[in-house]
Amino acid sequence: MAAFSLRVPGHIHYGEQAFQILGEEASKFGNKALIVSDHIMEKLGYVQESINLLENAGVTPFTFLGIESEPTDEYVKEALNRVKKHQVDVVIAVGGGSCIDTAKAVAVLATNGGSISEYMGNKRLVTQDSLPLIAVPTTAGTGSEATDVTVITNTSNDVKMMIKQPAFLPDVALVDPYLSATSPKGITASTGIDALTHAIEAYISKRAHAFTDTLAREAIQLIMGSLRQAYNHGEDLTARGNMAYGAMLAGAAFSNASVCLVHGMSRPIGALFHVPHGISNAMLLPAVLEYSKDHCKERLAEICSLLYPEMKKESDEISADYLVAEIKQLCSDLDIPNLKGWGIDQNAFENALNKMATDALQSGSPQNNPRVPNHEEIMELYQVCFDYDFTCKQKSIS
Structure with missing residues (x-):
């Protein structure tokens, strides 16, 4: 019989109110966090609630809300610049698959360097621990909070790159069904x-x-x-x-x-x-x-x-x-x-x-x-x- 393995996030918190422990979980990794999200989540109040939860736990929040479509290498570069500028300790994705996949790429590149396209097809392997990543899905679809995959569009050739390595798996997933209740x-x-x-x-x-x-x-x-x-x-x-x-x-x-x-x-x-x-x-x-x-x-x-x-x-x-x-x-x-x-x-x-x-x-x-x-x-x-x-x-x- 062949041997099989199963990779899942280090910690999964599921159920109503799971979102409320965001600050507690983030504080375990340090005192500065980058929230990767979009303006829809901002309008719905989830970004501000994330900020409040982090601040109440003694974590200083910074934000990147520039995701306006499915994730691209340009979004990754922009968010990565925020990570470097503020020297954050943990990356937090709040949103759908676009936000989570972008945050995965950012967390890996922050410590391993290079461009995300270099990791396509395992041409480049992750050798250093990535920044800790907390995924907070607000839609019930991609399941990106539980995968070691990120899908990023290479804007130079219009190819969606599916990149799979264990380092892309979130450290923590907070799956709160209340957050998806606002989905149209x-x-x-x-x-x-x-x-x-x-x-x-x-x-x-x-x-x-x-x-x-x-x-x-x-x-x-x-x-x-x-x-x-x-x-x-x-x-x-x-x-x-x-x-x-x-x-x-x-x-x-x-x-x-x-x-x-x-x-x-x-x-x-x-x-x-x-x-x-x-x-x-x-x-x-x-x-x-x-x-x-x-x-x-x-x-x-x-x-x-x-x-x-x-x-x-x-x-x-x-x-x-x-x-x-x-x-x-x-x-x-x-x-x-x-x-x-x-x-x-x-x-x-x-x-x-x-x-x-x-x-x-x-x-x-x-x-x-x-x-x-x-x-x-x-x-x-x-x-x-x-x-x-x-x-x-x-x-x-x-």
Whole structure:
């Protein structure tokens, strides 16, 4: 039997009021902190509350609130300058995946030097302990608070770099479902499908193992059971709590088992057409599952049986089809658009197909998929997804 490992943050605090111990946790690392966040979190009051919690614990706070999109190497440079200027002891991310991923890169570069692009593909390895990092997620989606992965766009070549090393794992995660209660419906939908994609891909990945299967199964049940409620009734803290917990478990699952084809294809869409990561995952998930289905129908049938016990008596093929249909229906219920509906110009999209397929393959994620595509198949899948109809049966790529 092969040996497996599981990497998770040093400390995870989950539940209502978890945010309130931010100052206490930060003070364990020193007396100066940089908060990496954005102006939306500032308007919602979470930045000021973070400042108050830190000051009450005797920690001097500084802020970088310049994140206005998905994380880029430019944001990393700007935030890193704040770290150096103020000589902070701990980095704190307050926000969604963009804030957390930026903070991860900053914490590593602060002690290891270089540019974040040098760490792509493990061309450069982290050799020094990074600055302590506390992650406070305010959306239930990326699970970045529980992963050793950061995804940063290289602005020089429009490539989303997925960088994975143990040093990118936060030291502390404070997962408070109350913080996601303010998420609008669109963000709830996109981050929720993002989390679901993490869990499903972790489960069907070629690198899945017993640890990650346990995390992924629980995450899938929580997310499928609560996402519609969180979307339609955002004030429901039980649903929000299930989503926050599910997203964290899904993050830990994929961090240890890897993501697959959806993520490989999603990053180029985000880099070239500036589609938020969760939305691009949702646009791709049903079509990619249809493409992959015959190579993982047993695993998809297991998920189906978890969610719909009445399907246990059916064949794996029928159960896999049923699960994919239910995921399509979920995307439809959450008003997930296809690429055309998002407003992407078809000519520009078709002109980018070759680069997107190349970048997707070079990311490494498609190689973990149960069915590994070639360059032409990825181009064809992109075209299927461009005007994909979530409400009807699609013609699969054979």
